Amino acid sequence: GAVVSQHPSWVICKxxxxxxxxxxxxxxxxxxxxxxxxFPKQSLMLMATSNEGSKATYEQGVEKDKFLINHASLTLxxxxxxxxxxxxxxxxxxxxxxxxxxxxxxxxxxxRLLVL
Amino acid sequence: xxxxxxxxxxxSVSEGTPVLLxxxxxxxxxxxxxxxxxxxxxxxxxxxxxxxxxxxVKGINGFEAEFKKSETSFHLTKPSAHMSDAAExxxxxxxxxxxxxxxxxxxTVWP
Numbered sequence: 304g305a306v307v308s309q310h311p312s313w314v315i316c317k318x319x320x321x322x323x324x325x326x327x328x329x330x331x332x333x334x335x336x337x338x339x340x341x342f343p344k345q346s347l348m349l350m351a352t353s354n355e356g357s358k359a360t361y362e363q364g365v366e367k368d369k370f371l372i373n374h375a376s377l378t379l380x381x382x383x384x385x386x387x388x389x390x391x392x393x394x395x396x397x398x399x400x401x402x403x404x405x406x407x408x409x410x411x412x413x414x415r416l417l418v419l
Numbered sequence: 420x421x422x423x424x425x426x427x428x429x430x431s432v433s434e435g436t437p438v439l440l441x442x443x444x445x446x447x448x449x450x451x452x453x454x455x456x457x458x459x460x461x462x463x464x465x466x467x468x469x470x471x472x473x474x475x476v477k478g479i480n481g482f483e484a485e486f487k488k489s490e491t492s493f494h495l496t497k498p499s500a501h502m503s504d505a506a507e508x509x510x511x512x513x514x515x516x517x518x519x520x521x522x523x524x525x526x527t528v529w530p
Contacts, residue, residue: 309462335516346509346520347463396462405470406451406513410463 304330307399309411316387317419324382324414326397332377333399337408338370341394353380387418421446421514425521432500433529440495440524442510451513452493454484457523458506466508469493480504500528 306329316322326336335354339347351372353359359372369391371383380399384391394415398408426441444450451470455463467478474486484495493510505528510521 307462337518346522349517352517394460398463406516406518407453407465407468408518409465410455412462413460415460 305401305404305409306330307333307397307409307411309395309397309414311414312412313415313417315417315419318388319386321383321385322387322416324384324395324397324416326380326382326399326411328378328399328401328409331399331401333380334377334402335400336374336380337398337400338372338380338382339396339398341396341413343394347396350382384416387416389418392416392418421448421450421512421519423510423512423519423521425508425510425524427524428522429525429527431527431529434502435499438495438497438500438504438526440508440510440526442493442495442521443491444493444510444512445491446512446514448514452484452486453511453513453518454478454482454493454495455509455511456506457509463509466495500526502528502530504528 308327310325338350341347350365351359351361353374355374355377361367374380396413398410422445424443453468454466457463467476469476469486477483482497507523512519
């Protein structure tokens with residue numbers, strides 16, 4: 304149990320366009336979902352935390368108008384990178400925690416974004 | 420404040436020899452501690468977690484870690500490395516609902 308999926312796994316887009324990434328908890332209802340960004344050879348950087356039905360909480364330095372997070376249901380959160388630029392190219396990973404699971408987070412497989 | 424220090428950025432071992440990945444932590448709270456593994460271009464997989472029960476924690480794939488409060492350490496070990504263990508390993512502290520990641524240790528396993 305505790306499987307998290309992401310879609311798409313790879314996306315290439317032109318500069319100035321918007322890209323939506325989906326994160327789903329497949330076999331549990333997620334109390335909270337998290338979005339991370341990972342640069343090559345580096346650790347994960349938390350971007351935002353979201354709870355179903357409420358606004359996401361963004362980390363300092365993360366532009367909320369650029370990285371739009373929607374947590375429409377207990378099993379789905381989306382991250383939209385608006386007006387993407389080459390510097391937004393990165394590996395985006397979501398995670399989810401579940402009721403009774405304590406502080407354990409279950410991670411999705413990640414989405415590689417390349418902005419040309 | 421919470422922080423995690425992984426003492427080695429790279430560890431290389433021969434297949435069949437023991438693995439030791441070192442991690443020290445700092446936390447203002449009684450911490451929950453985790454080890455995650457990440458294979459190339461993949462998400463993170465939970466190896467094991469410590470949540471104030473037994474100090475020696477057994478995880479998947481033969482890995483285990485020992486919580487030592489006096490040394491603020493949570494080192495990851497495996498008696499015999501396998502080629503499939505080659506990956507990036509992250510030591511993580513959890514506090515107040517968020518995770519704090521170490522910088523990662525790249526494990527290379529030579530045949």
